[in-house]
Amino acid sequence: MSSTTIIDLIFIGVAVLFIIGIKFLSSPKTARRGNLVAAAGMFIALLALHKAGGQSVWTQGWNLNYTLIAVGTIIGLIIGAIGAYSVKMTAMPQMVAMFNGLGGGAAALVASLEFIRGAHQPEIAGIELPLPHDTSSFIAGSMLFATLIGSLSFSGSIIAFLKLEGKFEKPHTFPGQNFLNGLILLVILGLCGWLTFNTTGSHAVTGFIVMFCLALFFGIAMVMPIGGADMPVVISLLNSFTGLAVAADGFAINNLAMVVAGTLVGSSGTLLTLLMCKAMNRPVTNVLFGAFGSGGGGQAAAGGVAGTVKPIQADEAALLLAYAQRVVIVPGYGMAVAQAQHQVRELSDELGKRGIEVQFAIHPVAGRMPGHMNVLLAEANVPYDQLQEMEAINPSMDRVDVCLVIGANDVVNPAAREEKSSPIYGMPIIEADHAKTVIVMKRSMAKGFAGIENHLFYKDNTRMLFGDAKASLNALVAAVKAN
Amino acid sequence: MSSTTIIDLIFIGVAVLFIIGIKFLSSPKTARRGNLVAAAGMFIALLALHKAGGQSVWTQGWNLNYTLIAVGTIIGLIIGAIGAYSVKMTAMPQMVAMFNGLGGGAAALVASLEFIRGAHQPEIAGIELPLPHDTSSFIAGSMLFATLIGSLSFSGSIIAFLKLEGKFEKPHTFPGQNFLNGLILLVILGLCGWLTFNTTGSHAVTGFIVMFCLALFFGIAMVMPIGGADMPVVISLLNSFTGLAVAADGFAINNLAMVVAGTLVGSSGTLLTLLMCKAMNRPVTNVLFGAFGSGGGGQAAAGGVAGTVKPIQADEAALLLAYAQRVVIVPGYGMAVAQAQHQVRELSDELGKRGIEVQFAIHPVAGRMPGHMNVLLAEANVPYDQLQEMEAINPSMDRVDVCLVIGANDVVNPAAREEKSSPIYGMPIIEADHAKTVIVMKRSMAKGFAGIENHLFYKDNTRMLFGDAKASLNALVAAVKAN
């Protein structure tokens, strides 16, 4: 077998490694190994890298370009490493957004290079891509697709990043926005359509550049109106976009590994996005175009509801806890804001020492990213097996003495069960209200992400422990120790 | 786009239809549609059929070969239709075995034709298959693989068919059998190895024919020793074999659709085989090489156990049923043997009329093929929603007044739960023994498929209603009506 045959077989092996990697990634036990498998695949692919022609990239004479490649790769490596290891656990989503954006940008640039090169010396296209004439327009098409999607994903991800960093977290909307965006998109698509069949000459280049800029702008315009809390979904979507862009690049430069890797990410990412929305019980269109999400993390003003709020002090709450047999803790976004995970751990240990059964009830969309609570509690070294999925714990909630709700709101809002009219109606919730006593820790009566009232706070068996979660927890721990 | 391009795109569409078809087939709601989708795909593929060269099979001049094709296809269609529509519900597995065998035979013949042709005029191979020299031995290899596996699947399936028809259902074993089989297999593989690199000349032809015959014989020798009751597993295995043979043919004659379809069947079939064994809690090797299964459907001799058997008469049993509030019926292989499904239906209706809650507990491997009970009860028009999966009903078994076990034995044998030594230890069972009263209908104290004692029959809350299931049920129905 010729060496190139072997190289290609290697690439098939690489694709398999990616597939297995993703497979492992989707089960908790194997997830970490999955990531390593995929990384290994990537490394092998790098070594086996060769041109469409077939000759390896590494075996030919060194020149300026190779110096640039080396330097560029190392710079990227450094950026990546710093980003990956400096970032706080809770800031990881924005890190992902950033990396995704860079990937998108790279995809767009690669496609642009090919396109512009082709535009300058049309005949090259023929040599470069061993593809028959009747598909050359397909190639042009995929270059344009890669550019459009890639640059859109680039600018969009950066906005997502900034929003998660807290910059203009509030959605920026103005009437007729969706209409305007639609218009821009139409122009872009029109341009692409034209370029697909006019790939050569200076007009093509100009048109291409215009398209590129419009795509960048569209990425911004698309993400701007979306509330900061919906960013995880947006990032997941842009992630699958980048995947598709890479796949398109693969078609354009006829690189199989890129086609497969990109497509895998594209399709799995799309499904993942839908699953995320499902977990929040919201249609994806609602996330992308709905003004919902404006609540933006509990900043919404408090509203009045019939019913009485029964505050409680730390020491009294401590008593309730100290003499309970079974305590369930429901963490939410508030715990993340207060960075109170370590105090939570302390409290649960303290209760554990007194032979009280303590469990954590994790709602799939508690916090602002899937697995947000798992990450935080894991950071605070809460034993893995103390964490219970919502489905697992709900049936036994009525046998819970004290349910301690720490900065959670929507995920324990009975409205999801009871009020057809409510925006979160139908979303599965942790049935805290079934517990004998509920203690809710939050700073005020402010609303949660969904921006709606929570009747749980007014129920007879509910006590409100106001104040920043971290402060309250410290008080609680002290008081429990005192007992 | 050239017409051939379109044809190939059509074949991709066909492959997608197959994939979707299998997807649908694996969920009860969509299963039937899935089958139709796959069939549609097959039909489209037939229309678009074209040679490796590219020219359609249908557009070229009519000649003797085409007459033969037409006649042959129609004959096959008739055979298939008669087979498919004449067969009794419960005889369907052997029908599948038969069709699978034919497919295997076809695969073997196609490969042989190619091989022998190549052997006679070597140069053709070059023309026929647009494949470089460095892979031509791969082609030869896949032809041989297809022949070997295909003919093996052919003869094996026929034996499986006959066994399910009740011909020499008992396993035929003799000492050193596995050893002999291993030896034959070695010879076959040796021949294949040699042929792979000596594809031309009369020696090749002779060697090939010998190999063919040995493969046929091996298929017989492989299935003969396996107990009739294990045939479903064997058939599933041979099914995936045929799939692989077809895929290999696809490589040999360079037909993409065959590669994909065959591979899909091959991989899904392999997994399915493993799942079947898992449901019976037996390693696949045990099924293929173990002498277990010798029990062969309850004919095994009765054995004595400490404990008393408490027989019961139909009218007394009827009383117990008539005054129960919740009755669960556990059907087993015996109901199939007695063809008593209609009587069962009658009884459950009768009890239903008296406001008694009647449910059927279906064990995954009750009977002799997966879904055996579902098929029978469906045939008798038992409402779908009265059927309960084992997992669903077990938790509430202790709230059942009367559990009526009809010709089931192993699937209600507590030994699976209690006796580490038992061959079925670990197999999930329907916990009939948890019911307040258990009525077991069987003809004798004979053992079930696994050939082991069943302590359930000796428990205090168990009554034995001896006799053929059909007869006993008629008596029961009459007696219940009388009350």
Add this chain to the structure above:
Amino acid sequence: MSPETTIFILTFFVFVLSVFVGFEEISKVPSMLHTPLMSGTNAIHGIILFGGILALADADGGLARTLGFIAVVFGSANVFGGFMVTDRMLQMFKKKK
């Protein structure tokens, strides 16, 4: 690299991917569907009929014709019978009203 090799490689790749698709699809299927599924996939490999047709289409000489003919008969029985028997099986599963 000769296009033939590329074609071969790609075909092989298609094979590999199909293996994964096949596995993934079956991974979680209720046991009551095992038999229909077996029967349905059995029908799908009836595509061998096409192999038979192609072989017979340019067969020359008695032997080739005979074998090709048998292959076609077998294949056709496999594909038609397979789909029909599966459909009959699945009729049984449709919810009764």
Add this chain to the structure above:
Amino acid sequence: MSPETTIFILTFFVFVLSVFVGFEEISKVPSMLHTPLMSGTNAIHGIILFGGILALADADGGLARTLGFIAVVFGSANVFGGFMVTDRMLQMFKKKK
């Protein structure tokens, strides 16, 4: 049919099959893994780095070099950073003793 077309067709087919594999694999994943999964796949499309390298390898002229260089930097950050951040995330999930 020209081998080029066949190659194209097959590549397209590989694409189609990959779509199915991608979908099937994710179909049932616990929500606590959504973020790591997103991050892991994000790293995989970092393979665009190779696109950048290939483009830069035979780039001529300042513009091509600059763009190619940026592409390489971006791609490399995507792939390395992606895998590293995912690994860090997943460390969090490992069972505590």
